[in-house]
Amino acid sequence: MDPKAKPNRSLYAPIDASDDDERLNDPLIVGVPRTKNKTVRSWMIVALTAAILSTLFVTLLVLKPSLATTDSNQQCPDHYDLDQISTTDADADHQRLSLGSDDASPCGHSRAEALAAGCVFDMLSYAWIPPDCYDAALTAEFEGLSDWRYFSQKDSASPQIPHAVVALGEHHHLFVTWEWHLRHCTYIWKRYMRATLPDGPMHSVDNVTVSDAHTLHCERLILRKDPPDLQKVNTRVRLKYLKCTRLGQ
Structure with a gap:
């Protein structure tokens, strides 16, 4: 080419x-x-x-x-345990409101021990507490809010426990209404507030009142969008033995 x-x-x-x-x-x-x-x-x-x-x-x-x-x-859990604080919004995965060995109550572990130690049974907390953190006036106000009813089981038709018997502080647990539960929460907050006042009746509170877990538990209940009927019996209350904590320490 x-x-x-x-x-x-x-x-x-x-x-x-x-x-x-x-x-x-x-x-x-x-x-x-x-x-x-x-x-x-x-x-x-x-x-x-x-x-x-x-x-x-x-x-x-x-x-x-x-x-x-x-x-x-x-x-919307059907049942609440006043002394079991939920780690979620569900009525599951509860953790026990821990008092711990370091928080052992001077009131002991029985009514006899509590009386011997000079402790007082507080109907607001359903607990034996030392007199130093017992706000008698506030508990009396709480008691006067309603003719509170106490039940042996989670059923309004179950036998009621007389107030005088409940006040002995011997029942390991009992059941109360949703209204009692909510009022308990608001009055525990009042107790804390009164203890912070310079001229308040006391400057110590029990270790449940000062507990962050209990405060958050109450907040969740009060903010519920679909609360139960106030007279529904859905809360179990357990007997406790508490100690005092001085605020600011």
């Missing part, structure tokens, strides 16, 4: 700039105009997106009742 001869341009087929690798290599779409190919792919994308959205919608419809039930069970 003459090196000076010009190459025959007809030997080289021009490349269509509009072609892409997909079209050149895909035998399924050979000869299909590019605009039509784009239209087909667009409709495929729309159809696929619609299918995915429809599946998600149906899934949500199916799961919504079960999710609502789970949330309701967590937010």
Whole structure:
């Protein structure tokens, strides 16, 4: 071949700039105009997106009742234990309100020991506490709020325990109404507030009143969006033996 001869341009087929690798290599779409190919792919994308959205919608419809039930069970426990502080919004995974060995009460572990130590039974806390942190006036105010009822079981139809018997401080546990529980919370806060006043009746409180866990427990109850009926018997109260804590120490 003459090196000076010009190459025959007809030997080289021009490349269509509009072609892409997909079209050149895909035998399924050979000869299909590019605009039509784009239209087909667009409709495929729309159809696929619609299918995915429809599946998600149906899934949500199916799961919504079960999710609502789970949330309701967590937010609306049927039973409360005054001395078990929940670590969540559910009535599960409770942890015992720990007094610990370091917080051993000078009131002992029985009514006889408490009386021998000079402790007082406090109806507001349902506990034996030393006289130094017993706010008699506040407890009397709490007692006068209502004709509080005390039950042997979590049922308003169960036998009631007379007030005089409850005041002996011997029952290991008993059941009270939702209203009693809420009032207990607000009056425990009042007790703390009164202890902070310079001219308050005392400057010590028991270790439940000063407990962060108990405060948060009460906050959750009061902020409930769907509280039970005030007269519903749904709270168990356990007998406790507490100690005093001087504020500021």
